[in-house]
Amino acid sequence: xxKVLIVYASRTGDTEKIAQLIAExxxxxxxxxxxxxxxxxxxxxxxxxxxxxVFGSPTYHGEMLDKIKTLLFMAEKAxxxxxxxxxxxxxxxxxxxxxxxxxxxxNIFGMEMVGDPLRLKNADLGGGISMAQEYGKQIAQxxx
Numbered sequence: 001x002x003k004v005l006i007v008y009a010s011r012t013g014d015t016e017k018i019a020q021l022i023a024e025x026x027x028x029x030x031x032x033x034x035x036x037x038x039x040x041x042x043x044x045x046x047x048x049x050x051x052x053x054v055f056g057s058p059t060y061h062g063e064m065l066d067k068i069k070t071l072l073f074m075a076e077k078a079x080x081x082x083x084x085x086x087x088x089x090x091x092x093x094x095x096x097x098x099x100x101x102x103x104x105x106x107n108i109f110g111m112e113m114v115g116d117p118l119r120l121k122n123a124d125l126g127g128g129i130s131m132a133q134e135y136g137k138q139i140a141q142x143x144x
Contacts, residue, residue, distance in 0.1 A: 002031045002143045008056040009038045009065040014090035014122040015058045018132050021123055025136020038067045044078040052084035052139055057097045064097035072104050084142045085111035088118035095119040114138045
């Protein structure tokens with residue numbers, strides 16, 4: 001069975017909730033999903049053994065959280081080229097973090113990205129629950 005690793009940083013819990021909903025969509029599609037807070041990823045070998053990777057961070061003052069930046073530097077050494085990828089995050093005003101994560105995964109790591117990054121104000125507004133679950137289903141579908 002294919003396995004997906006979802007790693008997130010969250011300040012208020014919104015990005016964590018989105019991560020859990022993406023995982024639900026993946027699992028509904030019959031694919032295994034692990035949701036891990038970024039603080040639990042200590043070295044690049046912690047990223048090994050997965051078929052797809054989804055990274056998420058809220059946007060705070062126009063940026064992703066520093067722990068996700070550190071994760072991306074670590075992930076650059078993890079050999080993710082050709083793996084399926086996705087990016088997501090919660091935001092209050094601008095929402096740049098998921099775009100920057102997505103661009104790094106696609107252009108630097110050479111990953112096969114799903115659609116566009118998922119940006120939600122939070123999971124409970126404007127159909128956010130179904131949008132996050134659908135994003136998970138798209139990731140599972142791209143795995144084949």
